[in-house]
Amino acid sequence: MKKRHANLLLLIALVVLPMALLGWQAWRLLTSESDVQQARYDQLVEARLQQVDLTIQRYLESLANDWQQRLPSWPLDPRGVRTRLADEIRVRHLFLLGPDNQRLFPADPLSSDEQAFVERLEAIWRDPSLLQGNRPASESDTVASRAPALSNVFRKSARETAGIAPESGWYMWHWGAGTRLIFWWKSPGGETIGLALEPARLKSDLIGILPEDDSADYSIRLRDAAGQEIYRWGSYELEPGEQYHQYPLSYPLSSWALEYAGTPPTAAAAGFGLLLLLASLGLVLIGLALYLYREQTRELREAARKVEFVGQVSHELKTPLTNIRMYAELLDEQLEDEPQQRNYLGIIISESQRLGRLIGNVLTFSRTPTLHLTEVDIDGLVRQTLDHFLPGFRARGLEVRTDLQAGISINSDADMLEQILNNLLSNVEKYASGGGTVEVATSVADGHLLVSVRDHGAGIPAAERRKIFEPFYRIDNSLTEGVSGTGIGLTIARQQAGRLGGELLVSDARPGARFTLKLPLDRGETP
Amino acid sequence: MKKDPFTLLIILFLTSLLALPAQARQIELSAELGTPVVEAGRAHKTFLKISLTGFELSGLKERTPANVALVLDESGSMTGEKLEEAKEAALLAVDLLNEDDILSIISYDSHVKVLVPATRVADKSDIRRAIRAMKAGGQTALFAGVSKGAREVRKFIDKERVNRIILLSDGQANVGPSTTTELGELGMSLGKEGISVTTIGLGAGYNEDLMANLAGYSDGNHAFVENPEDLVKIFNYEFGDVLSVVAQDLLIRIEFEDGIRPLRILGRNGEIIGREVTTRMNQLYSDQEKYVLLEVEVPEGTPDQTRDLANVTVSYQNMANRQQEDVHDKVTVSYSTSGEDVAKSRNREVVTTATKQVANEMSKQAVKLRDEGKREEAQSLLNSSADFVRSQGAMLGGEEKEELEAFSAEVESDADAITLDEEWDRTRKAIRAKQYRQDTQQNY
Numbered sequence: 021m022k023k024r025h026a027n028l029l030l031l032i033a034l035v036v037l038p039m040a041l042l043g044w045q046a047w048r049l050l051t052s053e054s055d056v057q058q059a060r061y062d063q064l065v066e067a068r069l070q071q072v073d074l075t076i077q078r079y080l081e082s083l084a085n086d087w088q089q090r091l092p093s094w095p096l097d098p099r100g101v102r103t104r105l106a107d108e109i110r111v112r113h114l115f116l117l118g119p120d121n122q123r124l125f126p127a128d129p130l131s132s133d134e135q136a137f138v139e140r141l142e143a144i145w146r147d148p149s150l151l152q153g154n155r156p157a158s159e160s161d162t163v164a165s166r167a168p169a170l171s172n173v174f175r176k177s178a179r180e181t182a183g184i185a186p187e188s189g190w191y192m193w194h195w196g197a198g199t200r201l202i203f204w205w206k207s208p209g210g211e212t213i214g215l216a217l218e219p220a221r222l223k224s225d226l227i228g229i230l231p232e233d234d235s236a237d238y239s240i241r242l243r244d245a246a247g248q249e250i251y252r253w254g255s256y257e258l259e260p261g262e263q264y265h266q267y268p269l270s271y272p273l274s275s276w277a278l279e280y281a282g283t284p285p286t287a288a289a290a291g292f293g294l295l296l297l298l299a300s301l302g303l304v305l306i307g308l309a310l311y312l313y314r315e316q317t318r319e320l321r322e323a324a325r326k327v328e329f330v331g332q333v334s335h336e337l338k339t340p341l342t343n344i345r346m347y348a349e350l351l352d353e354q355l356e357d358e359p360q361q362r363n364y365l366g367i368i369i370s371e372s373q374r375l376g377r378l379i380g381n382v383l384t385f386s387r388t389p390t391l392h393l394t395e396v397d398i399d400g401l402v403r404q405t406l407d408h409f410l411p412g413f414r415a416r417g418l419e420v421r422t423d424l425q426a427g428i429s430i431n432s433d434a435d436m437l438e439q440i441l442n443n444l445l446s447n448v449e450k451y452a453s454g455g456g457t458v459e460v461a462t463s464v465a466d467g468h469l470l471v472s473v474r475d476h477g478a479g480i481p482a483a484e485r486r487k488i489f490e491p492f493y494r495i496d497n498s499l500t501e502g503v504s505g506t507g508i509g510l511t512i513a514r515q516q517a518g519r520l521g522g523e524l525l526v527s528d529a530r531p532g533a534r535f536t537l538k539l540p541l542d543r544g545e546t547p
Numbered sequence: 548m549k550k551d552p553f554t555l556l557i558i559l560f561l562t563s564l565l566a567l568p569a570q571a572r573q574i575e576l577s578a579e580l581g582t583p584v585v586e587a588g589r590a591h592k593t594f595l596k597i598s599l600t601g602f603e604l605s606g607l608k609e610r611t612p613a614n615v616a617l618v619l620d621e622s623g624s625m626t627g628e629k630l631e632e633a634k635e636a637a638l639l640a641v642d643l644l645n646e647d648d649i650l651s652i653i654s655y656d657s658h659v660k661v662l663v664p665a666t667r668v669a670d671k672s673d674i675r676r677a678i679r680a681m682k683a684g685g686q687t688a689l690f691a692g693v694s695k696g697a698r699e700v701r702k703f704i705d706k707e708r709v710n711r712i713i714l715l716s717d718g719q720a721n722v723g724p725s726t727t728t729e730l731g732e733l734g735m736s737l738g739k740e741g742i743s744v745t746t747i748g749l750g751a752g753y754n755e756d757l758m759a760n761l762a763g764y765s766d767g768n769h770a771f772v773e774n775p776e777d778l779v780k781i782f783n784y785e786f787g788d789v790l791s792v793v794a795q796d797l798l799i800r801i802e803f804e805d806g807i808r809p810l811r812i813l814g815r816n817g818e819i820i821g822r823e824v825t826t827r828m829n830q831l832y833s834d835q836e837k838y839v840l841l842e843v844e845v846p847e848g849t850p851d852q853t854r855d856l857a858n859v860t861v862s863y864q865n866m867a868n869r870q871q872e873d874v875h876d877k878v879t880v881s882y883s884t885s886g887e888d889v890a891k892s893r894n895r896e897v898v899t900t901a902t903k904q905v906a907n908e909m910s911k912q913a914v915k916l917r918d919e920g921k922r923e924e925a926q927s928l929l930n931s932s933a934d935f936v937r938s939q940g941a942m943l944g945g946e947e948k949e950e951l952e953a954f955s956a957e958v959e960s961d962a963d964a965i966t967l968d969e970e971w972d973r974t975r976k977a978i979r980a981k982q983y984r985q986d987t988q989q990n991y
Contacts (some may be wrong), residue, residue, distance in 0.1 A: 044633040106798070106825075112732070129821040220690075223724055228693045228698035232659050250723055251691050255658060461662035 027316055031309040039302050046294045051418060065238075069278050071265040072230065072240065077270055079229055080190070082504045083110070084203060088188055088437030091205045091213055110225070112218040113137040121148045137216070140195055148212060151191045151204045160174035187438065193250035199275055201354025227251045238282030245275035256282050331386030334379045341379065344373040363373040370411055377442050378380055384439065384512050385491070389424065391519065396434045398469060399424040405441045409449060416453040426462035426469055436516045437537075440524070443509040444473040444535050450503050455532050467541050468522075475535040485526050500514040573796040573865045574794050574831055575600040575876030578801075578859045578876040581901050581926045587850040587882035594901035595878060596894075597801065598838040598861055599832040601793040602867070605773055607695050611792050611866040612647040614697035614708040615640070616665070619681070620716040620749075621654045627684040629749055633776035636782040637678045640713075643786045644668040651699035652677060656685030656723050665699040689720035693733065693744065693761070700742050706864050709792045709830065710742045711767065713785060715778075717749040720757065727757045733878065734764030735816075743767035743829045745785055749775060749981075755979040764816060766829035768989050771980035773973065784991035791833035795865040798837055799826050804855045808844040814986030815839055837988045841883070844932040848882035855882045889926055899947045902939040903954055906932045907985040910958070913965060915979060922966045923934070929962035 094104055101116050102125065108114070116125040119283060123145050126134040144150055157390065186207040191214070201222065204214040231253050239256040240266065243249050258264075264279035294390075352365045383389075402424060413420055427452065448458050454475025459527040463470045480495070487493050494500050511525075517524040522539035581594040604610060617637055621630060637652065644650055651665040652674065662677040693946060695710040704710050719725070724733075733745055745767035746758035755771065763770035769789060770781050802811055803822040807823030812819065817839070826839055848854060855879040865872045909932040916925040933955045940951030964974045983989065 106739070109736055112735075131820050134817075218732050218736045220724060221736035223729075224690070224694035224697060224736070227659075227694035227723075228701075232661055232695060234658060234660065248724070251694075252659045252688075252722065253658060400789045522561050 026459075026510070028313065029076060031313050033311050035302070039298070042283045042298055046298055050294065054285070055410075061285040065265065065280055066267075068238075069240070069280055072242075072278055073262065073267070073269055075229055076226060076273065076417065078271070079225065080201075084188065084190070085202055087215065092207065093211065096151060096207060096209070096211045096213075103127050108215065110217055110221050111215045111222075113142075113216040114217075115141070115214045116385055117212040117214075119147055121212075138414050141193075142193075144214075150215070151190065169297065177298070180515070187272050194245065194275075194277070195249070197244075199245045199273065201272060221497065223250050238280065241281060241460055243277055243281040247378045254282070254420055285492040315439070327386045331383055334382040334386075338383075340378075341372055345369060345376070348372065351501045366411060370408075373408055374446075377439075377446065380439060380442070381506065381508055384516070385508050389436070391433050393431050395429050396432045396436055396437060397429045398437075398471065399438055401434060402441065402460060402471065403464055405438050405445065408442075409445045412449050413453075413458070416449065416458065418449070418453050419457050420459060421459045423459065426464050426471075428464060428469070428541075430469060430539065432520055432539065436520060438515050440513045440537055441471070441473070443513040444537075447509060448473060448475045448477070450505065451500070452532060467540055469539045470536055471539075472534055472536040474532060476529075476532040477530060479531060480526060481535045482528070488526070489524075563751050570731050571825075572602055572865070573872065574797075574861070574863065574865075574874060576859065576861050576874040578857065578878045579894050579897050580856070581894055582889065582892070583894060584881045584889050585845060585885050586849055586886070586889055587852070587884050591845045592842060593845060593880075593895060594813075595801075595841045595843050595857065596838050596897045596900055597799060597841075597861075597876075598836055599797065599799075599828070599861060599977070600829055600836045600939065601791075602831050603878060604791060604793060604833045604862055608866065611646060612649075612708050613789050614649040614665070614703045614710045614729075615644070615789065616651045616653060616699045616712045618653045618655065618692045618696040618712055618714045620687065620692075620718065621681050621683045621685075621688040621691075622656045623684050624687075624718045624750075624752060629717055630681060630683045630944075632778040632953055634681060635676050635748075636715075636778045638675055639779055639782050640786060641668065641671050641674050641678070643783075643790070650674065651696070651701045651702075653692055653696045653699065655688050655695075656683070657688055658685070659688055659691045659695045661699065662697060664987045665702040665922075669953065671901070677687070677750075686718050686722050687716065687718045688722035689714075689716055689757075690723040690725060690730065690733070691796055692804055693730075696743060697737055697795050699938045701740075702808050706741065706795065707866070707869055707972060709795070710740075711789055712737070712742060712744045712762070714744055714746045714755050714759065715749060716746070718752045719754050725757070727754070727760050730757045730822055730861070731760035731764045734761040738765035738827070738829055741829065746776070746782060747772055747785070748933040748976060749778065751970075751976060752978075753974045754988075756867060758980055759983050763983065763987070766827070766987070768987070769983045770991065771976040773977075781991070788832050788990055789904050791828045791835075791952075792835075793833045793866050794831040795829060795866060797828040797831060797861055799828070800824070800860045800862075801839075801841070801857050803843070805859045807856055810842040810844055813840040813842065813901075813908060822863060832990065834966045835988070835990060838900065840901060848880075850882055850884045853879050853881045893943075895943050895947050898939065898943060900951060902936055902951060903985060906936050906954070906958055907982055909935075909970060910961065910978065914975065914982075915963075917975075919950055925965050926962050933958040933962060 056389050084444070092101060096116065098116065101114060103347050105111060105191050114125070115123060115137075118124050124140055125139075130138060138145075159491050188203070191202040191204055193200050193202070198219050200219055201217045202214045204212055206212050224246075227250065227417055228511040230242065230251055233253045235254050236256055237254065239252060239258065241252040249268045262281060264281050267278040267280060268274055269276045269278065348365050352362060352369065355361050355365065402422070406420060406422070408419065445458075445460075452458070452475035459472075459474040461470075461472050461474075484495050486497065489510050491511045493504055493511075494507045512526045517539075520539055522537060525536045525538060527536065529536045566742050576597070576599055578595065578597045581596070585591045585593065587935055603830040603897065615639060619633055621635060625633065631961075641650065642821055646667050646669045648668050649660070649665050649669045650663065652663040654662055662681070663674050666674075666871070693712060693714055696714070700710050700712060720730075724730070725790070737744060742765065744761050746762040747770050748758050749772050751773070759769045768785060770785075772778055772781050799817075801809070801824040803824070805822070807822065809819050809822065812824065812826060812968050815826055817824055824841065828837060831837060843856070845856070859876045860873055861875075862871065862873045864870075881892075911930045913925040913932070916922075916928065924958055936955040936958060938952050940948040940955065943951070964970075965978075968976070984991075
C-alpha cells in the first residue's frame with residue numbers, strides 16, 4: 021500500500037515539477053514582455069502628445085509668420101493701426117510703441133475696453149524690454165529640444181536665441197485665471213507693435229486643429245494655466261482613482277498642459293498563447309502520468325489476483341490435509357505393534373504437519389490475519405512447538421538445548437507466536453542442521469519477553485541480514501542449494517512479530533545465527 | 548459707322564432698364580434725430596437713429612449662397628422628443644438648401660463629432676442619414692462644438708456667401724470654456740471674421756446670457772424655444788433670414804461735429820472714441836430694417852441756427868452685385884425758440900424707437916436686480932418703465948400711442964412675472980430673448 025502511494029506521489033511530481041518550472045519561465049517571460057510593452061506604450065504616449073504639442077506650435081508659428089510678413093506694410097501711426105485692428109480677427113487689442121518706447125497707441129481718448137487693456141499692461145509701458153525677456157528659460161522648454169528629429173520647425177527660433185536682439189516674439193502674461201499671449205514685432209525704424217490675442221479665439225482655433233477622435237483607447241485633454249479643461253478627445257473612461265498623465269506644452273503656452281489617460285498595455289495576447297501552450301503541455305504530461313499509473317496498478321492488480329488465487333487454493337488444501345493428518349494419527353494409535361507401519365505413519369504425519377505450516381504461511385501472507393488474543397503460557401508454547409520438530413531434528417542429528425526462564429503468561433495470539441517459532445525452527449532444520457545443536461531460550465528483561473533461537477550453522481553474512489526479511493528473498497549460496505523454500509518464512513515471522521507489538525531481530529552468534537523475538541510485556545502481561 | 552435713331556433708342560431703353568434696378572439695389576440709409584429742432588439757449592440730450600434697410604430680392608435665383616454649420620446638442624438632456632425635433636429641424640435645413648450652398652453638421656456631447664464635414668448640399672440622402680443617426684448622451688462641450696463648427700465654416704468662408712453657425716443647445720455648457728465672457732469673446736472674433744452665430748435655446752435648462760452673448764457679439768439671431776415642436780418653425784424663420792441676406796460686413800462710422808458728444812449706444816456693441824463712433828453689423832436682410840440708436844448731447848445754440856451734427860458712412864458688401872459700396876448721410880440740428888416748432892418737428896418714429904429701446908435698457912437693469920435678489924426694486928423699475936412708455940405714447944398720440952400702449956402692457960406683464968418664483972427660469976429666458984430681439988431688431 022505504501023509503495024502505491026509513493027508511486028502516485030512520484031507521478032504527481034513528474035507532472036507538477038515540469039509544469040511549475042515552465043510556468044515560472046513563462047511568468048518571467050511575460051513580466052519582461054510587459055515591461056517592454058510598458059516602455060513601448062510610454063514612448064507611444066510621449067510621441068502622441070509631442071505630436072499634439074507640435075501641432076499647436078506649428079499653429080502659433082504660422083500666426084507669427086503671417087504677422088511677420090504683414091506687419092512691415094502697416095502704417096505705423098495710431099490711426100493706421102486702429103483701422104488694421106478691425107481686420108485682425110484673432111487680435112483683441114494692440115499697442116504701438118514709438119522708437120523711444122513712448123506708447124503711441126492706444127492713446128487718449130481711450131474706449132473703456134482700451135482703458136482696461138492699458139491698465140493691465142502697466143509693466144510693459146514702464147519697461148518694454150520685458151517683452152524680450154519673456155522667452156523660454158532654456159532650450160529644454162521647446163519642442164525642438166524634446167524631439168530633436170522635429171527641430172527644423174524651430175530652427176529659426178534657435179537662431180534667434182543665438183543672435184542678440186530678436187525682432188519679434190511671443191510674450192506671455194496672466195490676467196485673472198487666463199493666459200494671454202502677445203505677439204510683438206519691432207520695425208526697422210524702432211517702433212514696436214504688440215498684438216494681444218483674443219484668448220477665447222486662441223482656444224477655439226486650437227480646438228479646431230485638434231482631432232475629434234472618438235477612440236475608446238485613450239482620453240486626451242488640453243487644459244489651460246488655471247487647470248480648466250479646454251478640449252478633450254478620445255472616449256476612454258478613467259478607472260476610479262486613475263490619474264491623468266501630465267505633459268506640459270512648449271513655450272509660449274508652457275503653463276498649459278496636455279493630459280493623457282489610456283488603456284494600459286496588456287500582455288494578454290502573448291500571455292494567452294503561452295498559457296495555451298502550457299495548458300496543452302500539462303495535459304500531455306497528465307495523460308502520460310495517468311497511463312503510467314494505470315500500467316503500474318494493472319501489474320499490481322494482477323499480482324494481487326495471483327496471491328489471492330494461491331491463497332484460495334491453499335485454503336482449499338487445508339481441509340483435506342487436516343483429514344489426512346487426523347486419520348493418520350488415529351491409525352498411529354491403533355497400530356501399536358507394527359513398528360514399520362508406525363514409522364511410515366510418523367513420516368506421513370510430520371510431512372502433513374510441514375505442509376500445514378506451509379499453507380499457514382501462504383495464507384498469512386496473502387490475507388491479513390486477525391488477532392485472537394488469549395492467555396498464552398510462553399514456556400509451554402515453546403515446548404509444545406519444539407515437540408513437533410523433535411522427530412525431524414532427531415532425524416538430522418540435531419540436539420535441542422532449552423533454557424526456558426520466562427515463566428510467565430502473556431496476553432497474545434498463540435497461533436501467531438507458534439507460527440513465528442515454526443518458521444524459525446523450520447529454518448534451523450533446513451539450513452543449520454550441520455551445526456549439531458540448536459538452543460532455544462526464553463527470558464524476561466527490561467520489560468520485554470525475549471524468545472531466542474540460536475543455531476550453530478553457517479550464520480548469515482552481515483550484508484544479507486536486512487534482505488532476508490524481504491519477501492521471496494533467498495540467500496544465494498551453497499547453503500540454500502538443493503533446499504526448497506518459498507522465501508516468505510522470515511518475512512511472515514517479522515510481520516507477525518510486528519502485529520503482536522514486538523520485533524524480530526537477527527544477530528551474529530559465531531558460529532551460527534541468533535533470531536530473537538522481542539515482545540513488550542506491558543502490552544498484555546498478566547502476572 | 549452711323550446707327551439709325553431707332554436702334555439708338557432701343558439701346559438707350561435697354562441700358563435704362565439695366566441701370567434702373569442697379570440704382571435701386573443699394574441699402575437704404577437714413578440718419579434722423581428724435582428732435583431735429585431743439586429749444587435754443589440750452590444743451591439737450593436727444594436720440595440719433597441710424598436706420599439701414601435692405602433692398603428687396605427680386606427672385607429666389609438671386610439669393611446669396613449660404614455656408615452654414617449646424618451645431619447640435621446631443622447631450623444626455625436632449626434624449627427623447629428634443630432630439631427628435633432637432634433632427635426634424637436639421638432635416639428641414641437640408642431641404643431648404645441646394646447645391647450652391649455649403650452645409651456642415653456637428654454634434655456635441657462631452658466630445659465633438661463632425662457628422663457632415665463642410666460640403667455642397669448635393670447628395671442630400673447621405674446628410675439625412677448622418678442626421679438620423681444622432682444619439683443623445685453625455686455632457687455639453689458647447690465651446691468645442693462651436694469651435695469645430697467655425698472650422699467647418701472657415702473651409703468655404705467667402706464674402707459672397709452667408710457664413711453662419713446655427714447652435715442649438717438645451718443645457719449649461721459644462722465641458723471646456725463656459726463663461727459668458729469667453730463665449731462673448733469667441734462671438735466677437737467670429738463676427739469680425741464674418742461668421743455669425745445664431746443661438747437657439749431649447750427648454751428651460753440653458754444659459755440664456757451665454758447664448759445671447761455669443762449671438763450678440765457675432766450679430767446672429769437668438770431665440771428661446773420652449774416647446775421642442777416649435778423648433779422646426781424657428782429653423783424655418785432662421786433660414787428665411789439666412790437665405791435673404793442682401794448686404795454683409797457693414798461698418799457704420801459716425802463722425803460727430805465739434806461740440807456734439809455721443810453719450811451711449813443703445814442695444815448694440817460699438818466703440819465710442821472721442822467724437823467718433825464705430826459699430827458693425829454682419830448682415831442686412833432683404834426688406835428688413837436694422838438700426839443703431841445713440842444718445843447724443845447737443846450744445847446750446849442760438850435761435851434759427853442750424854448746425855451740422857454728424858456724418859454717417861456705411862460701407863458694406865453688396866450681395867446682389869458683389870461690390871464693396873458706401874452710403875452716406877448727414878444729420879443737422881436746428882434751434883428755435885418756439886415750443887410749437889419743436890413739437891411739430893419731432894420725429895415720432897425715432898421717439899417711439901428710442902422709447903422702446905430705453906425701456907429695454909430698463910428691462911435689462913430689472914433682470915440684473917432680480918438676479919441680485921432685489922425683486923421689489925426690479926418690479927418697481929419695470930412699472931416705472933411701463934409708465935414712462937405710456938406717457939411717451941400719450942405725448943405722441945395717434946398710431947404711436949397705440950403701439951406704445953401695447954408695449955407698455957407687455958412691460959407690465961413682465962413686472963408681474965419678475966417677482967414670481969415659479970417658472971422664473973422660463974420667464975428669464977423669455978425676457979432675455981425679447982430684449983435681444985429689441986436690441987437687434989430680430990425678425991422672429
